[in-house]
Amino acid sequence: MPDTDFTIHPVTPTLGAEIGGLDLSRPLGPATASALVEALDHHLVLVFREQTLSDADLVRISGHFGPLDKAPITENGRLHAPGYEEVYVISNITENGRPIGALGAGESVWHADMTYLETPPYASSLYALEVPAEGGDTGFLSMFAAYDALPEPLKRRVEGLSIKHDSTTNSGGYLRQGFSPPADVATSPGTVHPLVIAHPVTGAKALLLGRRPHAHIPSLSVAASEALLDEIWAAAVRPELAWHHRWRVGDLVMWDNRWTMHRRDPFPADQRRRMHRTQIAVPADRRQDPRRTVAA
Ligand code: OGA
Numbered sequence: 001m002p003d004t005d006f007t008i009h010p011v012t013p014t015l016g017a018e019i020g021g022l023d024l025s026r027p028l029g030p031a032t033a034s035a036l037v038e039a040l041d042h043h044l045v046l047v048f049r050e051q052t053l054s055d056a057d058l059v060r061i062s063g064h065f066g067p068l069d070k071a072p073i074t075e076n077g078r079l080h081a082p083g084y085e086e087v088y089v090i091s092n093i094t095e096n097g098r099p100i101g102a103l104g105a106g107e108s109v110w111h112a113d114m115t116y117l118e119t120p121p122y123a124s125s126l127y128a129l130e131v132p133a134e135g136g137d138t139g140f141l142s143m144f145a146a147y148d149a150l151p152e153p154l155k156r157r158v159e160g161l162s163i164k165h166d167s168t169t170n171s172g173g174y175l176r177q178g179f180s181p182p183a184d185v186a187t188s189p190g191t192v193h194p195l196v197i198a199h200p201v202t203g204a205k206a207l208l209l210g211r212r213p214h215a216h217i218p219s220l221s222v223a224a225s226e227a228l229l230d231e232i233w234a235a236a237v238r239p240e241l242a243w244h245h246r247w248r249v250g251d252l253v254m255w256d257n258r259w260t261m262h263r264r265d266p267f268p269a270d271q272r273r274r275m276h277r278t279q280i281a282v283p284a285d286r287r288q289d290p291r292r293t294v295a296a
């Protein structure tokens with residue numbers, strides 16, 4: 001008798017698994033919930049198909065993974081689903097002349113969420129309510145696989161370096177409210193993290209890149225930092241390492257934000273895309289859990 005009541009089908013060798021056999025609109029038992037947390041640890045991205053979820057369901061399910069952040073301030077201000085401050089909206093739809101969500105219809109760059117914080121979020125979940133007929137896929141990349149893809153000499157060069165993660169601009173290229181465009185990456189606002197992090201249980205190394213625009217390696221001149229970052233990105237962030245999820249209405253996708261990056265393909269601006277999203281902070285009782293620690 002398996003101790004889980006769901007199936008796990010990995011979608012690529014490096015990350016992603018489709019979880020079958022669960023109706024997430026029904027309460028999850030504690031054993032199932034903790035098995036899902038383990039599955040996310042292991043597979044880094046989980047896909048649940050054909051779900052019918054209310055905002056209350058989304059908050060309840062995400063809450064099994066950790067405490068939820070409030071909707072962040074986006075380029076369009078703080079936009080959350082009515083009645084749910086933890087549920088924010090990723091959408092290109094405007095109602096009464098005002099955007100209901102963030103990120104528009106354009107491409108978003110490869111990124112991890114909010115790595116400009118000292119303790120970036122542990123995980124995010126994204127639930128599809130309306131999807132375009134074409135485009136708008138979300139790609140995912142394992143940062144363990146990205147590190148492994150570096151040539152050995154480059155692995156040696158990046159060891160011990162730090163990297164500043166920009167806090168001015170979001171993944172859609174929009175300036176966050178309250179910030180001005182960075183004029184000089186050496187002095188623009190951001191948070192410094194180790195460039196290489198290790199999984200403290202397995203020892204596997206991963207890159208902590210955050211995103212490319214406005215990043216800076218503080219120990220190098222801007223020119224040298226730009227050159228090295230370009231080299232790292234070219235070697236590590238390769239299309240053949242990525243997996244792109246083609247959305248259907250009713251999909252819920254969760255990702256571990258520590259060990260992955262994601263990006264969104266553009267889609268026709270006259271088509272509607274509406275996603276509800278939660279962001280999960282590192283649970284207080286797991287702050288010391290080495291799997292949750294972003295450390296050198
Ligand atoms: C996000 C994000 C991508 C998408 O929600 O953090 O980057 O596909 N979304 O909407």
Ligand code: MN
Pocket residue numbers: 111112113171262
């Ligand atoms: Mn994101």
